[in-house]
Amino acid sequence: MKKYxxxxxxxxxxxxxxxxxxxxxxxxxxxxxxxxxHTYSRPLISYWLEGxxxxxxxxxxxxxxxxxxxxxxxxxxxxxxxxxxYVTLANGGKVQYDKLxxxxxxxxxxxxxxxxxxxxxxxxxxxxxxxxxxxxxVTSGTKVLIIGAGLIxxxxxxxxxxxxxxxxxxxxxxxILPSILDVRAGQIMxxxxxxxxxxxxxxxxxxxxSEHSAKLTNGDTVDFDIVVIAVGxxxxxxxxxxxxxxxxxxxxxxxxxxxxxxxxxxxGDCTVSYDSSSDTQKILALxxxxxxxxxxxxxxxxxxxxxxxxxxxxxxxxxxxxxxxxAGSYDGQADVTENEEKEQxxxxxxxxxxxxxxxxxxxxxxxxxxxxxIRERIPLEDVDIELLRTRPQMMxxxxxxxxxxxAGKM
Amino acid sequence: xxxxxVNEEWCxxxxxxxxYCAAANSGAENMIKAFxxxxxxxxxxxxxxxxxINFAVQCRHCPVPxxxxxCITGALSVKDGVVSCDESRCVGCYTCVLACPYGCxxxxxxxxxxxxxxxxxxxxxxxxxxxxxxxxxxxVFEER
Numbered sequence: 238m239k240k241y242x243x244x245x246x247x248x249x250x251x252x253x254x255x256x257x258x259x260x261x262x263x264x265x266x267x268x269x270x271x272x273x274x275h276t277y278s279r280p281l282i283s284y285w286l287e288g289x290x291x292x293x294x295x296x297x298x299x300x301x302x303x304x305x306x307x308x309x310x311x312x313x314x315x316x317x318x319x320x321x322x323y324v325t326l327a328n329g330g331k332v333q334y335d336k337l338x339x340x341x342x343x344x345x346x347x348x349x350x351x352x353x354x355x356x357x358x359x360x361x362x363x364x365x366x367x368x369x370x371x372x373x374x375v376t377s378g379t380k381v382l383i384i385g386a387g388l389i390x391x392x393x394x395x396x397x398x399x400x401x402x403x404x405x406x407x408x409x410x411x412x413i414l415p416s417i418l419d420v421r422a423g424q425i426m427x428x429x430x431x432x433x434x435x436x437x438x439x440x441x442x443x444x445x446x447s448e449h450s451a452k453l454t455n456g457d458t459v460d461f462d463i464v465v466i467a468v469g470x471x472x473x474x475x476x477x478x479x480x481x482x483x484x485x486x487x488x489x490x491x492x493x494x495x496x497x498x499x500x501x502x503x504x505g506d507c508t509v510s511y512d513s514s515s516d517t518q519k520i521l522a523l524x525x526x527x528x529x530x531x532x533x534x535x536x537x538x539x540x541x542x543x544x545x546x547x548x549x550x551x552x553x554x555x556x557x558x559x560x561x562x563x564a565g566s567y568d569g570q571a572d573v574t575e576n577e578e579k580e581q582x583x584x585x586x587x588x589x590x591x592x593x594x595x596x597x598x599x600x601x602x603x604x605x606x607x608x609x610x611i612r613e614r615i616p617l618e619d620v621d622i623e624l625l626r627t628r629p630q631m632m633x634x635x636x637x638x639x640x641x642x643x644a645g646k647m
Numbered sequence: 648x649x650x651x652x653v654n655e656e657w658c659x660x661x662x663x664x665x666x667y668c669a670a671a672n673s674g675a676e677n678m679i680k681a682f683x684x685x686x687x688x689x690x691x692x693x694x695x696x697x698x699x700i701n702f703a704v705q706c707r708h709c710p711v712p713x714x715x716x717x718c719i720t721g722a723l724s725v726k727d728g729v730v731s732c733d734e735s736r737c738v739g740c741y742t743c744v745l746a747c748p749y750g751c752x753x754x755x756x757x758x759x760x761x762x763x764x765x766x767x768x769x770x771x772x773x774x775x776x777x778x779x780x781x782x783x784x785x786x787v788f789e790e791r
Contacts, residue, residue, distance in 0.1 A: 252716075280719045284738050294736055297721045525717035525742060532716070553745040562745045601741055603750030605713075613748075630750060631704050632695045642749060643704060645652045645791035 239264035241538055242324055242332055244316045244476065245340030246270035247279055248524045249505030249531030251298055253338045256535020258306050264539065266308045267332060269324065273313040274365060275300065279342075280524060282368040286396035295365065319501065320480040336538035339488065339496070339503040340531055341473035343522060345389075347466050352446035358463040362393045363470070374463050377401035382451055382461035386413040386437065388554065390467035394435055395556050404435045405459050407451070409468075411440040417552050417563045421575070422582045422596050429559045429580055472507040472520060485509060487520045492544035494534035502538055504530035514549040514593055514611050515566035521548055547612040553601070562604040565594030565611045572626060585626065590617050592625070603629045648728040649790055651692075651766065651775055653702045657785035658694070660701035664777035664786055665690035668705075671767065671776040689755045691764040692777045692786075703777065703786055706730060706751045706764035714743035714752060714763075731765035 241257055243250045246268050257266060278297040284290040303310050311332070318325040319339070324332045345361035353359065360371050371393070375381065379402045383390045386408035394404050406413075412423040413430075427437060438457060445452045450460045472487040483489040483497040487509040494502045505527035509518050526548055533545040551564035559580055569588030575581065581599035585592060585607070592610040606629040609615070615634075617625075624633035631639055640646040666678065673688035675681035681688050692705035712730050715723045722736035723743060737760040743752045744761065753762040766788075767775045778788040 278720050280740070281738065290738060294720075299721070524719045525713075525746065528716055551745055553740055553742040555740065560741055562741060564745065601744055602754060604741075604745050605743075605747035605752070606750045608745055609748035630695050631702075632697055632700075639655065639702065642707060643653050643702060644655070645650065 239539070240333055240335045241266045241338070241535075242334035242336075243268045243338045243340060244270075244319075244324065245338075245342060245505070246272065246274075246276050246310075246312070247340065247342055247505070248297065248527035249340035249342075249534070250338070251276055251302075252528040252531025252533075253340065253502075253504065253535035253538070254302075254306050254308055256532035257539045258535075260536055260539035260541045262307075266306070267311060267334075268303070268308055269311045269314050269316050269326070269332065271313065271315040272364060272366070275312075276302065277365055278524075279363070280392075282362070282365055283392040283396040285365070286368045286372055286393070287399035289399075316476060318479065319476050320498070322500075335500065337501045338494075338531070338534050338538065339476055339501065339507060340505045340527075340534075341476060341507045342527075343470040343472045343506040345466065346469045346471045348468060350384075350443050350446060355448050356446050356464055357448060360463065360465050362389050362465055362467055368396075371397075371463070371465065372400075375400050375402050378403055380460060380462045381405070381465060382407065382459050382463070383465045383467060384408070384443065385467035385469070386410065386439065387416060387467060387469070388414065388552070389470075390465070391430070391556050392554070393465050393467060394430070398433060398435055398557065405438060405461070406435065407438045407441055407443065407453065407459070409440070409442045413437065413439070414561075417550075417554075417561065418596060418598075419567060419584060421573070422561075422584070422598055425575075425577065425580055425582055425598060426556060426559060426561070430557050433557045435557075470506070470522065474507055477501070477503060485518075492546065493537040493542065494530055494545060495537065502534040504534040510545075510548045512549055512566070513547050514564075515568065519550075521550055523551060525551070549608075549611055551608060553604070559599065560601050562597045562601040563595065564604075564608050565592075567594045567596075569593045574626075587617065591615075592617065606630065606633075648708075649788055650708055651705060651764070651778060652787050652789065652791055653704075654785050654787065655700055655702035657783045658701040658703060659783050659785070660694055660696045661782065662694050663780050663782060664692050664703050665694060667776040667780035668692045668764075671770050671772050672762075687757070689753055689758065689762045691751075691753055691762050693750075693753070704749060704751060705777070707749055708764075708766070713746040713748065717742045717746040729766050729768055730763070731768065732761060732763055734760045737761055 315327040478484040488503040506522040584596040586594040621633040669688040669690040670681035
């Protein structure tokens with residue numbers, strides 16, 4: 238009987254459990270996690286903080302998931318080293334593996350900032366525990382300074398807005414959400430968020446913190462009760478690098494998710510992925526990507542050879558009620574339509590006869606049709622371009638695809 | 648497994664399937680109550696039209712469901728081949744809308760959660776109401 242060990246308990250780890258069990262129903266699976274919880278959905282911590290999701294609904298899989306899949310769990314246990322067929326735990330214990338998955342995710346990056354040590358109530362926003370810690374400090378009117386106008390910082394801001402906090406967001410960049418939006422879409426979203434009372438100070442950083450205020454490089458001073466630092470994340474790669482595995486920006490794997498260490502696989506935010514839309518290697522810190530990589534890793538660990546292809550950046554997210562869906566690469570010829578009054582923005586990016594990427598804000602209906610065109614590299618010459626631009630739908634494809642997909646004729 | 652398929656050459660674009668779907672899954676007793684007082688329940692099947700051809704599109708219940716794999720909360724799952732959504736766990740993030748290659752996950756202004764076809768397994772109508780109500784047999788429920 239094979240012994241599988243998984244370090245981590247989020248999307249990639251759960252994908253791996255499901256992947257292993259689709260091939261091997263007998264082998265022994267052990268999940269090791271430093272967090273003390275049943276698997277929960279990390280992106281839901283902002284919904285939990287705002288009060289929209291309860292303790293009972295934050296779980297990523299049903300309460301009997303481990304039991305049903307015959308998984309042994311070691312929660313609240315930190316893995317400190319791997320190698321030689323063993324995972325070494327912080328308490329000195331060892332867990333033997335035949336196949337190991339490192340699904341350790343990432344951690345918040347806190348850059349050195351002058352005086353930060355004088356701030357008592359400072360937080361990051363990555364885990365349920367961090368959300369719980371913030372919740373204890375925030376009531377109506379609490380002054381919150383958020384450093385970072387990216388996905389994590391603004392999801393935190395949205396949650397705190399619902400708790401009626403007084404929020405200021407500071408970012409070194411001169412625009413918000415640069416990882417997923419272009420300049421114009423960022424402006425529309427910024428205006429939308431500002432209309433709800435959240436303040437932005439952009440193109441600025443903190444020069445000096447004191448216990449309850451921050452002096453900024455533009456000369457402003459922001460008073461606060463608490464600070465949330467959300468400037469970015471770093472992959473947790475140490476277990477693999479210290480065991481001699483290849484690590485660059487993240488853990489390097491092949492398309493079967495195998496690392497350069499024998500019998501050791503990696504998946505999720507701790508790894509580098511191949512982005513097929515831009516033909517580059519990058520960290521794709523996205524939940525769907527983590528799950529699917531984990532699933533591929535699990536199948537390979539259990540002996541079914543399979544590869545993970547067609548990974549692309551893609552995000553579906555909303556802020557203060559305004560939805561965004563984005564995917565792919567924005568390098569190419571852009572086709573932009575906008576309705577400022579309705580807070581709608583649409584950018585399609587074309588290159589080499591293919592749809593390469595898109596940004597949809599406001600009206601996001603049927604976005605997945607665009608996603609499929611990017612992932613499947615469907616040539617533009619095979620689709621009705623006018624429908625593609627204005628109303629994506631199955632009609633824009635030829636009869637052959639409709640027959641296959643809708644009529645079940647192969 | 649039996650699925651809903653379209654015979655596009657027979658679709659009249661009457662949109663009756665949309666009304667049957669919306670009403671049957673609205674929780675109301677009948678069509679009249681479902682649409683009473685200006686209510687607009689959402690259909691999980693949607694008719695696409697052009698000058699020459701029309702057809703209805705709904706969830707394909709894919710053997711490899713990208714929506715389920717992508718769901719950030721675990722609200723979407725597969726049971727006996729049917730992809731369905733536990734609406735109490737959906738937060739309306741629309742990651743499934745991002746993932747579905749057929750545009751079959753429906754969103755609306757009125758609802759914070761998504762709507763999708765579950766082959767009428769959650770109401771008491773037996774076979775899918777879109778199929779039973781199609782006047783020209785353009786939508787069928789069968790093995791293919």
